[in-house]
Amino acid sequence: MTAPAPHTVLLAAPRSFCAGVERAIEIVEHALTQRGQPVYVRKQIVHNVHVVADLERRGAVFVDELAQVPPGATVVFSAHGVSPAVRTEAGRRHLRVLDATCPLVTKVHAEARRFAARGDTILLIGHAGHEEVEGTLGEAPDDTILVEDVAQAWTVTVPDPERVSYLTQTTLAVDETTEILGVLRSRFPFLKGPASDDICYATTNRQQALSTVAERADLVLVVGSANSSNSVRLVELAQRAGTTAYLIDDAGDIRPEWLDDVRTVGVTAGASAPPGLVDEVVAALGPVCVLEHRTATEDITFTLPSSVRPS
Ligand code: SF4
Secondary structure: OOOOOOOEEEEEEOOOOOHHHHHHHHHHHHHHHHHOOOEEEEOOOOOOHHHHHHHHHOOEEEEOOHHHOOOOOEEEEOOOOOOHHHHHHHHHOOOEEEEOOOHHHHHHHHHHHHHHHOOOEEEEEOOOOOHHHHHHHOOOOOOEEEEOOHHHHHHOOOOOOOOEEEEEOOOOOHHHHHHHHHHHHHHOOOOEOOOOOOOOHHHHHHHHHHHHHHHHOOEEEEEOOOOOHHHHHHHHHHHHOOOEEEEEOOHHHOOHHHHOOOOEEEEEEOOOOOHHHHHHHHHHOOOOEEEEEEOOOOOOOOOOOOOOOOO
16 A cells, blocks of 8 residues: 555444354354365355455355255355245255254344235335345235335335335445335335334444444445345445545455545444454454544344254
C-alpha cells in the first residue's frame, strides 16, 4: 500500500459471526470428525468464500444439487434453510441429513406454514433467488408472493385483501423493510405478521452498530462476500449515510487509492465473515488508533442437533 495510513479505525460492534453461522460451521466440523470424509454440503454452508474454502480443505464437498450426492452419503443443509421439496428428495435418495438451518430461519418456515394453513396469502419481503427466500417460498409456494421493493409493494395484488400476512427474509435492511411494510399496511389494513420480527437480531445489531460508525468515518470497509445478503446490506447502509463503502473478502482487496485523504476508516463484517479477517484488515491499514464502537452485546447461542452433539 502506498497511500498514507489513516489515523483512526472505528470498529463497529457487534460484527462478524452470528450464532446461526457458528452453529452451521460447527455442524460441518463435527460431521467431518465423527463421520469422516467426505461430508457433502448442499450450497455454501454460509455465504463466505473463506469459510467454504477452509471446510473444503478439511474434507467438505460443496454441491449445488442433491443429485450430486451419492445415495446413502451424509449431506448438510446450509444455514439458509431448504424447501420441503429438498427434504423429500433427500429422503428419496436415502441421504443422511444434518440440518444446519439457522433456528431463526426455521421459525420463519413455521410461520409460513401457519399463515398458509389459516388461508392467508403470504407476502414474503425478500430478494429473489436468495437461498433463504427459495426455502421459505417452498413452504407454501401456491400461497406466497415475493415482494422485493417498495415499487412491488405498491402493485402486488392478492386474492382476498382481508386474508393476507407478511414475512421477511432474516437479513434485510431494517429501514428499507420498514418502508415496504408501511406501503403494504396502507394497502392492506388487515395485514397480519409474525409475533416478533423476522429480521434477525444479528442483522439488526450489525446495522445499528454501523450506522453510528458510518456517520463518523470517511470510508467504510465491510468484510464479507458478494453473495452475503447481510454484508451487502451493510455496504448499502453506509452509502445511504453518505459514506463511501466497499465490500471486501479480505485485506488483499483493499486498494491503496481508497485511502487517499482518508483519516477515519469504519470497519465491520457481515454475520458470515470470520473475525480473524477483520483483524487482518485492521493490520493492513497500518499503525492506526483503533476505537471500538459497541451498540449491543450478543450472548445468543444455538444448540447443535443431537446427532452431532458431543456426548
Ligand atoms: S444472520 Fe441471523 S438468520 Fe442468518 S444465520 Fe445469522 S442469526 Fe441466523
